[in-house]
Amino acid sequence: MQQEIRTCDLFCGVGGSSRGAFMAGATPVAGLDMWGPATEAYSANFPDAITYRMKASSLKPKILLDDVGSIDLLLASPECTAHSVAKGKKPGCEKSRETAFEVVRFAKVLKPRWIVVENVIQMQRWARFDEWKSKLQNLGYHISAGVLDAQYFSTATSRKRLFVVCDRLRMPSLPTQQQLSSKTVEHILGKGEPPNAPWALTEVKTPDRALATLKRAERAIESLGKKTPFIMVYYGSDGAGGFQRIDRPLRTITTLDRFAYVRPSGSGHEMRMLQPTELAAAMGFPSYHRLPNTTRREKIKLIGNAVCPKVMAAVVKTLTC
Structure with a gap:
């Protein structure tokens, strides 16, 4: 890994991708999300990064570049619910799915060497998935994609997600899944709460x-x-x-x-x-990763939409080594 890998996190949520990248030795310098509880959490956990509360489509990549400087690694978890079988053809779903093209728009200006996009596995069946990949390839990226399950990365939950990795200089690869995690529900019960909660x-x-x-x-x-x-x-x-x-x-x-x-x-x-802290522990968040001061429902929504940090750490290590 090079001396410093400066990271921008689009659709950052509670900061799972950035936490994983940080575990792998990268430096989060920017995070973007349109939801207040998400940006509150992100800025609390990465105070040295610039946090943008807005839609990705509302931010000009050149402004971000001027604000934070060069970006080596672009992380993104575009809206994923519209890829699900349940929501498939509901009004607005295609517009939601097309947030993935924001990755292309930012990559064109930021020119990061590496890109990691995480999403539900159904994204591969999206009608514009190949078109989306082609646009990234036209920017000079070599692309690999595959499904990883968090329970094979020392994480106390099963979670299958698609990871698309991109590298300007060589064909990238994904980490190899190891044996089933020894972490179980027993390991997370009571995590993050006072002893007498x-x-x-x-x-x-x-x-x-x-x-x-x-x-x-x-x-x-x-x-x-x-x-x-x-x-x-x-x-x-x-x-x-x-x-x-x-x-x-x-x-x-x-x-x-x-x-x-x-x-x-x-x-x-x-x-x-x-409890939300137990769910966060199951996802592999360290105990010091802070959840925002918001409702239980919103905390669970943040965790349920998050990227497992240990999986992202393995992805970033493999990609940048």
């Missing part, structure tokens, strides 16, 4: 508990036994019964509040939702 543990069986929740709990207890704690999974579509063991990496973290920790109690079982 007042979590709201409530009995699973209460008069107002939703029937679907009770059914999930019953299936888990029947499968795992009465004495085994587990994670109850809401909004799942994988046919796994709505629960998982705690000696496995957490299932993919989304923008929804979907994981509850359930454990045996004197009268049966009690439960609580996983």
Whole structure:
């Protein structure tokens, strides 16, 4: 790796890509996002970087270049929800998908040696994906792309994402996935909270508990036994019964509040939702990475949209070595 790799993070979110690049030895100098909680988090974690709160389309790359100087590595996680099967053809989806072309616009002016674009794997099926790659190739970039799963990078959650890596000087490669992570749900329970944090543990069986929740709990207890704690999974579509063991990496973290920790109690079982700091720990964020002073819902949205830092660190190390 060269002496300093100056990094700009488009669609920076809570700063997962920049945190990973920093872990790999790069220096974040700029981050851009249109959402206030995201830029609040980014500026808190990277105070020496310039943070722009605006749409990428509203910022002229030349202004950014004048503000921060040369950029060696451009990171980007364009809007991804419109690539999902559920949203596919809804109004506005194509406009959302086309935020990927902002990467081309910035690359044309900033001329970074390297680019890393992270997105959901469905991006590969986007009708303009090949056109988008061609525009980057026309700027002189060699391109490789592949899917990486965070649970193979010492991270306590499964998360498959597409990584597109670009290099002006040579054909880039992606890191090789290692063995399944030894990090599990057990490793993240209680992370980031005071030892005596007042979590709201409530009995699973209460008069107002939703029937679907009770059914999930019953299936888990029947499968795992009465004495085994587990994670109850809401909004799942994988046919796994709505629960998982705690000696496995957490299932993919989304923008929804979907994981509850359930454990045996004197009268049966009690439960609580996983905390944002626990979810951040599962994603591989270090304990010192700060979340913004905002609502629980917004914190979970930030984490659910984030890039796993350890995966990005491996990508940047492989790309720039």
